[in-house]
Amino acid sequence: MRLHVVDHPLVAHKLTTLRDQRTDSPTFRRLADELVTLLAYEATRDVRTERVRVTTPVAEADGVKLARPRPLVVPILRAGLGMLDGMVRLLPTAEVGFLGMVRNEDTLRPATYATRMPDDLSGRQVYVVDPMLATGGTMAAALRMLVERGATDVTALCLLAAPEGVKALEEGTAGLPVTVVTAAVDDHLNENGYIVPGLGDAGDRMYGAAE
Numbered sequence: 001m002r003l004h005v006v007d008h009p010l011v012a013h014k015l016t017t018l019r020d021q022r023t024d025s026p027t028f029r030r031l032a033d034e035l036v037t038l039l040a041y042e043a044t045r046d047v048r049t050e051r052v053r054v055t056t057p058v059a060e061a062d063g064v065k066l067a068r069p070r071p072l073v074v075p076i077l078r079a080g081l082g083m084l085d086g087m088v089r090l091l092p093t094a095e096v097g098f099l100g101m102v103r104n105e106d107t108l109r110p111a112t113y114a115t116r117m118p119d120d121l122s123g124r125q126v127y128v129v130d131p132m133l134a135t136g137g138t139m140a141a142a143l144r145m146l147v148e149r150g151a152t153d154v155t156a157l158c159l160l161a162a163p164e165g166v167k168a169l170e171e172g173t174a175g176l177p178v179t180v181v182t183a184a185v186d187d188h189l190n191e192n193g194y195i196v197p198g199l200g201d202a203g204d205r206m207y208g209a210a211e
């Protein structure tokens with residue numbers, strides 16, 4: 001597993017407001033959208049392109065376009081939905097697969113309640129989006145599912161990670177081809193499995209009632 005923590009003052013600024021408990025749902029959603037754009041800029045550095053020629057109003061020019069097969073973006077519902085628009089804005093040719101997963105708040109084990117995904121992911125570049133990497137159980141289960149379908153090139157974009165989740169992915173996905181891109185790795189997980197200092201429950205903050 002490769003880990004890339006995006007070190008940029010605009011990322012740090014937006015993440016700080018995201019963490020603030022006074023930030024309401026509409027602002028939280030806007031900031032998550034803006035942050036994913038900045039993370040995606042780094043995460044898509046190796047996205048495959050092909051050479052093309054275009055005619056400008058002045059002359060012929062060499063250029064590049066996103067190549068086929070089309071990249072696949074996979075939001076992990078619910079909270080990952082808040083990162084989907086930003087991703088497909090940057091990757092307009094992307095196909096989207098959906099994974100509905102929820103963590104049992106007592107056992108902290110993930111359960112999958114929805115899957116809508118191409119059967120064959122061989123040769124595809126896959127970008128999984130989920131704001132929180134806490135114990136890593138949800139992301140590890142998602143990765144296993146993608147690899148079972150033939151994925152060999154997976155990038156996970158998370159707004160925040162815990163060291164425990166990073167370690168779990170390093171150990172649990174040994175040999176799996178995954179790069180994790182995040183805005184920060186926080187201090188630790190608390191006894192309820194929440195990232196400390198974190199930002200609370202990302203799904204609730206995105207889709208709970210606006211304050």
Ligand SMILES: O=P(O)(O)OC[C@H]1O[C@H](OP(=O)(O)OP(=O)(O)O)[C@H](O)[C@@H]1O
Nearest residue numbers: 077078079102103134135136137138203
């Ligand atoms: O690393 P883990 O310990 O597995 O925890 C992380 C998961 O928990 C959150 O989702 P949640 O289960 O709260 O679902 P939601 O998005 O519907 O709120 C988060 O968006 C991740 O999917």
Ligand SMILES: O=c1cc[nH]c(=O)[nH]1
Nearest residue numbers: 134194195200201202
């Ligand atoms: O801190 C955490 C941990 C898991 N899921 C969240 O939304 N937040």
Ligand SMILES: [Mg+2]
Nearest residue numbers: 201202203204
């Ligand atoms: Mg949640």
